[in-house]
Amino acid sequence: MRVCLASTSPARLMLLRQFGIRPLTLAPDVDEEAVIAAVEAAEERTLAPDEHVLLLARRKAADVAARLHDDIPDFDGIVIGGDSMFELDGEVLGKPYTPENATARWRAMRGRTGVLHSGHAVVRVQPGQPAREVHATAAASVSFVEDVTDAEIEAYVASGEPLHVAGAFTVDSLGGAFISRVDGDPSTVVGMSVSTLRLLVRELGVEWTALWNTVDPSLEGTPAL
Numbered sequence: 272m273r274v275c276l277a278s279t280s281p282a283r284l285m286l287l288r289q290f291g292i293r294p295l296t297l298a299p300d301v302d303e304e305a306v307i308a309a310v311e312a313a314e315e316r317t318l319a320p321d322e323h324v325l326l327l328a329r330r331k332a333a334d335v336a337a338r339l340h341d342d343i344p345d346f347d348g349i350v351i352g353g354d355s356m357f358e359l360d361g362e363v364l365g366k367p368y369t370p371e372n373a374t375a376r377w378r379a380m381r382g383r384t385g386v387l388h389s390g391h392a393v394v395r396v397q398p399g400q401p402a403r404e405v406h407a408t409a410a411a412s413v414s415f416v417e418d419v420t421d422a423e424i425e426a427y428v429a430s431g432e433p434l435h436v437a438g439a440f441t442v443d444s445l446g447g448a449f450i451s452r453v454d455g456d457p458s459t460v461v462g463m464s465v466s467t468l469r470l471l472v473r474e475l476g477v478e479w480t481a482l483w484n485t486v487d488p489s490l491e492g493t494p495a496l
Contacts, residue, residue, distance in 0.1 A: 272347075272348050272349070272477060272481045272482055273295070273346060273347060273348030273349075274287075274292055274293075274294040274295070274348055274349055274351065274482055275294055275295045275296070275297055275335060275339060275346075275348065275349070275350045275351070276294040276295070276296045276297070276350075276351050277297060277299045277331045277332050277334070277335035277336075277350055277351060277352040277353075278296065278298070278299070278331065278351075278352070278353060279296055279298045280353075280462055282436070282441070282443070282461050282462045283353060283461075283462040283463055284296055285461075286458055286461050286462055286463060286465065287351075287463075290465050291482070291483035291484055292482045292483065292484075293484065294351070297335050297338070297339075299330070299331035299332075299334045299335050299352065300334055301327065301330045301331050301334055303327055303354075306326065306327065306330055307323060307326070307327070310326060320356055320358045320363055320386075320388040321388050321390070321408045321410070323354075323356060323363070323388075323390075324354040324355060324356055324388050324389060324390030324408060325354075325390035325391075325392070325406060325407075325408050326390070327354035327390060328352045328353050328354045328390035328391055328392040328406065329352065329390070329392040329404070329406055330352075331352035331353070331354065331392070332350050332351065332352025332392035332393065332394045332404065333352075333392070333394065333402075333404065335350050335352065336350040336394040336396050336402050336404075337402075339396055340396060340402065344398055345398055346396050346398070347396070347397050347398060348395075348396060349393055349394065349395055349396065349472065349475065349477060349482075350393070350394040350396060351391070351392075351393055351463075351468065352391070352392040352393075352394075353389060353390060353391055353392075353462060353463045354389070354390045355387060355388065355389045355390070355437045355462055355463075356387075356388050356437050356438075357385055357386070357387050357388075357413075357437050357438025357439075357440075358385055358386045358387075358388060359379070359380060359383065359385035359386075359438075360383075360385075364376060364385075364437070364438050364439070365437055365438075366434070366435050366436060366437060366439070367433065367434055367439045368434055368435065369434070370428050370429070370434070372439075373428045373433045373434055373439045374424060374425065374428050376433075376438075376439040377419070377424045377427070377428070377433070377439060377440075377449075378421070378424065380415045380438075380439075380440075381415050381416065381417060381418075381419045381424075381449075382415060382416070382417030383414070383415060384412055384413065384414040384415070384452075385412070385413055385438065386410050386411070386412050386413070387410065387411050387412075387413055387437070387438060387459055387460045388408060388409075388410050389408065389409050389410070389411075389459045389462065389463055389464055389467075390406070390408050391406060391407050391408070391409065391463060391464065391467050391468055391471060392404060392405070392406040392471075393405055393406070393468065393471040393472055393474075393475060395475040395476075395477070403475060405471045405474045405475060406471070407467050407470070407471055408467075409455070409456060409459045409464035409466075409467045410455060410459065411453055411454060411455025411456060411457070411459040411460050411464075412452075412453070412454040412455060413438075413440075413442070413450060413452075413453055413460060414450065414451045414452040414453075414454075415440075415449055415450055415451065416449050416450070416451045419449045423449070427445060427446065427449070430445055432444060432445050432446060433446060441461075442457065442460040442461060443460075443461050
């Protein structure tokens with residue numbers, strides 16, 4: 272069973288490899304801001320965080336699945352798409368991108384608890400068959416230590432790690448020392464809930480264990496089609 276991760280996120284790739292899956296990775300061609308803006312304009316409302324991440328996960332998986340169908344017609348496997356965002360007191364916090372934003376974010380988060388929302392979409396791609404897609408969201412609450420100092424925040428931000436991750440933190444690397452509690456599937460905070468993915472894969476008639484140690488030497492690491 273071949274597996275394609277519709278993402279170039281190092282965290283998501285590492286997560287799948289930790290669980291025995293070595294996928295092909297392809298970057299989806301999705302303008303995330305434009306997609307969200309178009310849907311919110313059409314529906315005349317602001318999407319809730321779980322709707323936001325699910326919409327983007329589905330669009331990413333669909334884009335890559337369509338390209339695989341056209342460019343690798345013998346591809347027989349699944350495509351996994353994901354998206355994440357962090358919510359604190361009703362405010363959605365994406366990637367901070369700048370040291371200033373990351374620093375302000377961490378000063379606001381210390382001693383508090385927020386929710387990491389993760390959207391998942393899995394598409395079954397088979398030669399000569401229409402694509403089948405299933406999807407779901409998962410959430411995990413994250414509590415930050417109260418005594419993280421300004422000096423620790425400054426050092427963490429200087430590492431560069433929090434600049435390009437949702438919520439400005441990681442749980443599986445340097446940022447993990449400043450997190451006191453995670454309620455929910457811990458892998459959700461890394462980027463995807465693996466337990467949720469397992470359920471989605473089984474909905475498509477594929478056993479999770481069939482994905483273990485899968486690798487296509489001719490395709491693994493291919494940046495794009």
